[in-house]
Amino acid sequence: MPQHTGDFGAYGARGVKGSEAVARQLDTLAGGIATPVTTRRGLLARLHYLTRTEHARAAAREAGLTVTDRTLKAWLAGGRSPSRPNLERIETAYRAVRRHNVARYLLGRLNREGRGTRVELHPLNQSQVPRPRQRFVEFRTLNVRHWDAIVRAWTEGDLQALDDAWTDQIVDLGSQWGQYEYVTNVGFAA
Structure with missing residues (x-):
């Protein structure tokens, strides 16, 4: 099984941790007041x-x-x-x-009574990586059935727990899960 990425971006790859992308998407789904607090x-x-x-x-x-x-x-x-x-x-x-x-509410919508939610993983951007160092990473989808730990960590604002919970889900990709630790985007709907 691959290890966590130790030196992300050393050769020019760009992206964000998958757990950060998940938190961003959950914030979007949570919605809220669009008008800035400064007004x-x-x-x-x-x-x-x-x-x-x-x-x-x-x-x-x-x-x-x-x-x-x-x-x-x-x-x-x-x-x-x-x-x-x-x-x-x-x-x-x-x-x-x-x-x-x-x-x-989000937890119920994402878990969908055990059926889960389809998640799209958009691979990291390797356009700045020299050709011999690029690796083949493709768009993937994953059905996440258990959102409890992810939503709990997001609610509490615990980034480490969120990262651990997200890693627990992406290991279902098999031996390629390490290629999706950093992504350009994670997409799902509730």
């Missing part, structure tokens, strides 16, 4: 989402948004604007709460 509309939408319920408030505090109720009311009323670090905390808290809220 008034985007800020208000995120603040309303984070303060709507006690559960959302607790999750926002866990994610690092620790401001007083007075400050929060001033932001909502438009009397004050959050600083740049607070805008980043609001965005981080929003993403964390959104991931938590949609995780169960």
Whole structure:
């Protein structure tokens, strides 16, 4: 069985870790507020989402948004604007709460009662690799039936656990799984 790639990109190959591509796709599927947090509309939408319920408030505090109720009311009323670090905390808290809220729904859609979801693996870009060092890597598909560990790691924001869970799935490609540790894109729908 191949080992993990130790020195990716040494000869000019380009791509991202498969687990990062999976996290990006899960973020896309989770959807959310499209307006940036730097605009008034985007800020208000995120603040309303984070303060709507006690559960959302607790999750926002866990994610690092620790401001007083007075400050929060001033932001909502438009009397004050959050600083740049607070805008980043609001965005981080929003993403964390959104991931938590949609995780169960996504998990059900991806697992599809044990039938799983077809995943497309787009190979890494070798256009900058010298010809003798290029290897034959083709577009592959894989049916992932167990998304529990992947979605759990994504929800918690644990990149190492996500990478481990993704590696556990791609070993189903057989002896070629190491060629798909880095990819240009991973595509799937829920």
